[in-house]
Amino acid sequence: MSSSFSTTDLNVRNQRNERLFKLLFGLITATLILPVVIIIGTLIVKSEGTLTWAFFTEDPTNGMTEGGIFPALVGTLWLVAVALIASVPLGVAAAIYLSEYAKDNWLTRLINLAIINLAGVPSIVHALFGVGAFVLFFNFGTSILAASLTMAVMTLPVVIVSTRESLQAVPQSFREACWSMGATRWQTIWRIVLPNSISGILTGVILEVSRTVGETAPIMFTGAAFFLPFLPSSVFDQTMAMSLHLYVISTQVPHVPEGLPYGVALTLILIVMVLNSVSIAFRTYLRGKKKW
Amino acid sequence: MADRGALPDVQRRSAAWWQDKVAQGLVLIGGVSAIVLILAIFIFVAQEGLGFLLKDLDLVEFFTSPAWRPTSDEPEYGILALMAGTASVTGLAMLIAVPFSLGAAIYIGEFATGRTREVLKVLVELLAAIPSVVWGFIGLSIMNPLIIDVFDVPVGLSVLNAGVILGLMAAPIMTTIAEDALKAVPDGYREAAEALGATRWQVIFKVVLPSAKNGLVAAILLGVGRGFGETMAVLMATGHSVNIPTSPFDSVRAMTATIAAELGETAQGSPHYQVLFSIGIMLFLVTFVINMAADVFVRGGFKLKGKRK
Numbered sequence: 172m173s174s175s176f177s178t179t180d181l182n183v184r185n186q187r188n189e190r191l192f193k194l195l196f197g198l199i200t201a202t203l204i205l206p207v208v209i210i211i212g213t214l215i216v217k218s219e220g221t222l223t224w225a226f227f228t229e230d231p232t233n234g235m236t237e238g239g240i241f242p243a244l245v246g247t248l249w250l251v252a253v254a255l256i257a258s259v260p261l262g263v264a265a266a267i268y269l270s271e272y273a274k275d276n277w278l279t280r281l282i283n284l285a286i287i288n289l290a291g292v293p294s295i296v297h298a299l300f301g302v303g304a305f306v307l308f309f310n311f312g313t314s315i316l317a318a319s320l321t322m323a324v325m326t327l328p329v330v331i332v333s334t335r336e337s338l339q340a341v342p343q344s345f346r347e348a349c350w351s352m353g354a355t356r357w358q359t360i361w362r363i364v365l366p367n368s369i370s371g372i373l374t375g376v377i378l379e380v381s382r383t384v385g386e387t388a389p390i391m392f393t394g395a396a397f398f399l400p401f402l403p404s405s406v407f408d409q410t411m412a413m414s415l416h417l418y419v420i421s422t423q424v425p426h427v428p429e430g431l432p433y434g435v436a437l438t439l440i441l442i443v444m445v446l447n448s449v450s451i452a453f454r455t456y457l458r459g460k461k462k463w
Numbered sequence: 464m465a466d467r468g469a470l471p472d473v474q475r476r477s478a479a480w481w482q483d484k485v486a487q488g489l490v491l492i493g494g495v496s497a498i499v500l501i502l503a504i505f506i507f508v509a510q511e512g513l514g515f516l517l518k519d520l521d522l523v524e525f526f527t528s529p530a531w532r533p534t535s536d537e538p539e540y541g542i543l544a545l546m547a548g549t550a551s552v553t554g555l556a557m558l559i560a561v562p563f564s565l566g567a568a569i570y571i572g573e574f575a576t577g578r579t580r581e582v583l584k585v586l587v588e589l590l591a592a593i594p595s596v597v598w599g600f601i602g603l604s605i606m607n608p609l610i611i612d613v614f615d616v617p618v619g620l621s622v623l624n625a626g627v628i629l630g631l632m633a634a635p636i637m638t639t640i641a642e643d644a645l646k647a648v649p650d651g652y653r654e655a656a657e658a659l660g661a662t663r664w665q666v667i668f669k670v671v672l673p674s675a676k677n678g679l680v681a682a683i684l685l686g687v688g689r690g691f692g693e694t695m696a697v698l699m700a701t702g703h704s705v706n707i708p709t710s711p712f713d714s715v716r717a718m719t720a721t722i723a724a725e726l727g728e729t730a731q732g733s734p735h736y737q738v739l740f741s742i743g744i745m746l747f748l749v750t751f752v753i754n755m756a757a758d759v760f761v762r763g764g765f766k767l768k769g770k771r772k
Contacts, residue, residue: 185662192664193574199566200583203634207590210601217604264493272487273494284758285497291685291754292504292747293692294595295719299726299743303507307731324500331497355483385594388694388719392726414596421600422699429604436600440593447592451585 214437221434231416235398235424240435245402246315246410250390251383253319253406254326259376261323262330269331270338271360290328294388297325301393316406318394322383329379337371338364340461370457374450381446385439387414397423413439508747512740519734520741531705531716533725533735540738547707548622548715552697553690555626555711560634560686565679567634568641573667584642591635595695602628602700616712620702623711628700629690637686644678645671677760684757688750694719718742 229239265282273279301321311317341364349359365372396409397419403410417439421432516522520540528541571583602624610619648671656670672679694717702714703724722739729736 189663192667193570196566196570196574199563200570203563203567203631203638204583204586204590206631207593210605213605261493261496264490265497266493268487268490268494272490278495282494282497284755285501287758288501288751288754289497289504291688291692291750292501293694293719293750295692295694295722296504296508296743296747296750299508299511299722299740300504302726303511303740304503308507324504327497327500355479357483357486358479360486381592385592385596387594387596388723391723414594417596417600418695418699421603432600432604436597439597443592443594444589447589451588455581 211437211440214433214440218430218433218437221430222437226434227438230400231398234426235420236427236431240413240416240438242399242402243411243413243416243435246395247384247413249315249403249406249410250319250322250395250412251380253315254323254383255376255380257320258323258327258330258379262327263334263372265327265331266334266338267360270335271356271364286328286331289324290332292325294325294386297321298389298392300324301389306393312407313392313396313409314394314407315403315410316394318390318410318412319406321389321393322386325386325389326379326382329382330375333375333378334368334372337368337375340371341367370453374454374457377446377450377453381443381450384442384446385414387412387418391415413442505744505747508740508743512737512742512744515734515737516741516744520738525741529705529707531721533729533738538734540734542718542742544705544707545716545718545721545742548701548705549691549697549717549719551622551708551715552625552629552701552717553687555622556629556633556690557683557687559627559630560637560690561683563630564634564637564682564686565641567638568645568682569667569672571638572642572645573663573671584639587635587638590631591639593632595632595693596699598628598632598696599699602696606700610712614712618702618712618714620700621712621714622701622708624702625697625700625715625717626711628696629693632693632696633686633689636689637682640682640685641675641679644675644682647678648674681757681760684753684760688753688757691753692719692746692750694723698723718746 226239227244228241230241231243232238265286269279269282273282298321301317301324305311305317305320306313309317311320345363345367346359349363350356354362390412394409395412395415397411397415399409399411413435417432417435420427420435516525524539524541526541526546527543528539529544529547530539530541531544532539567583567587571580571587575583603620606624606628607619610616610621610624614623652670652674653666656666661669697717698720701717701720703716703720704714705716706713708715722742725735726739729739
């Protein structure tokens with residue numbers, strides 16, 4: 172009878188199995204992450220000496236086989252800025268509608284389906300849309316405006332989804348308290364809901380920036396150029412962009428020294444990683460700070 | 464009272480009421496814009512390609528001929544080889560991504576705790592953020608020589624290369640969605656199973672995975688959609704030669720990559736230009752169906768699961 176509370180052989184075997192499973196699944200997870208660590212390590216090693224100050228401030232020279240990436244860097248900034256101006260107001264409005272006004276009806280259901288599909292359409296189809304709509308139909312030509320609008324459409328779901336989440340994280344009691352003081356829906360949204368969710372909205376915008384920086388296919392035919400010896404001066408100019416520049420110098424241009432594309436790839440990864448880390452850190456900090 | 468107009472004060476619309484109505488109208492425009500945009504994408508892509516697809520194109524040849532010679536004197540527009548390219552790369556990618564992403568989701572959701580879990584989730588999120596053109600470059604300059612060395616083959620840009628790259632790309636997103644699905648299984652289910660003496664293995668495989676089934680299927684479907692629609696990485700890592708692959712070391716060409724590589728060289732309105740848009744219509748419709756199916760699974764699944772944490 173004394174043995175009834177001690178471990179049986181079955182218990183021992185189960186415990187051993189559990190450790191085994193944990194190890195197995197841990198290894199699977201590590202296998203997923205490890206190649207990326209190796210890849211980033213390789214990028215750092217191979218681009219050694221490329222990432223100098225001059226790399227970021229000089230024009231590409233000698234058929235893009237020498238020099239820096241300054242125009243591509245500036246071009247990417249233009250593209251991101253114009254895309255944000257177009258997509259953030261629209262996305263935030265859509266999120267406010269879905270979170271604060273929408274009833275559970277067919278229209279809401281349709282909007283949600285549309286958002287899912289906007290996010291799921293291949294980037295090259297967005298590119299075709301950009302060509303058909305912005306370049307040809309609206310006659311913007313191949314320009315920053317056309318490229319940015321194409322990317323704005325593509326990244327709209329990112330803004331909508333993240334904004335809707337941060338709006339819905341504001342407790343319902345905040346709204347009810349405000350309504351009971353006689354405030355209208357809009358007054359409640361403007362004075363209570365938005366101020367309480369603005370930082371959450373910002374993390375979503377940072378994610379959108381990160382996404383926009385890396386996109387290549389949607390801008391290839393709508394406004395990004397292989398090589399331009401000057402900087403854009405308005406939204407109707409074409410521009411170089413970091414992501415397309417990486418594609419061009421690694422596939423289209425002969426005799427590029429090895430370090431150059433590695434440098435551009437590393438720069439892109441670093442920009443994206445820093446933006447995402449900031450967004451994640453911001454989100455974690457906010458979650459910790461919230462008292463509700 | 465009577466000299467203040469026909470309505471008593473309380474029935475008059477205040478400025479705030481009107482402001483509210485205007486604001487509601489404006490945000491409604493934002494909401495409806497999503498529907499307008501998805502319709503516009505279809506209409507604009509179809510407008511450039513549908514006429515050609517229906518009138519001038521021999522649909523049987525289009526889908527069954529492996530000959531893609533759009534620039535020759537007697538152009539041939541057969542996308543069988545392109546479809547085979549897309550299918551082989553996406554298939555291999557899923558072969559890699561499905562076990563790894565589900566395994567990682569199980570580890571993160573069921574085994575890892577506290578700080579480890581948070582760190583892993585952040586890492587997976589960072590992996591998902593790497594741009595596709597960078598993945599393509601990795602395929603081109605790191606994977607390519609590696610495959611040539613390891614397997615002793617003449618070309619390293621192949622189904623294998625693009626499949627591995629695409630698998631690594633799709634896995635983080637699938638992990639995140641699958642982990643969400645596991646998290647949606649109420650803890651009460653796990654506790655009930657454990658109280659009956661189930662081991663961790665039994666809890667996961669007999670209780671958690673079956674009740675998260677729909678969400679997991681959705682994760683896989685969205686991964687397939689991602690692989691199917693991926694452009695830059697596939698363009699750079701497949702070798703981009705029209706070919707029905709017979710081994711993983713064959714170079715292929717994907718539908719998305721064909722559009723990306725050729726649209727810049729075609730004259731607007733030419734048959735070649737229109738046929739590329741026709742491929743675009745197909746891509747749109749297939750991803751549309753995949754996304755709809757995933758959505759059905761997500762909804763069907765989350766309904767049964769009771770309260771989310």
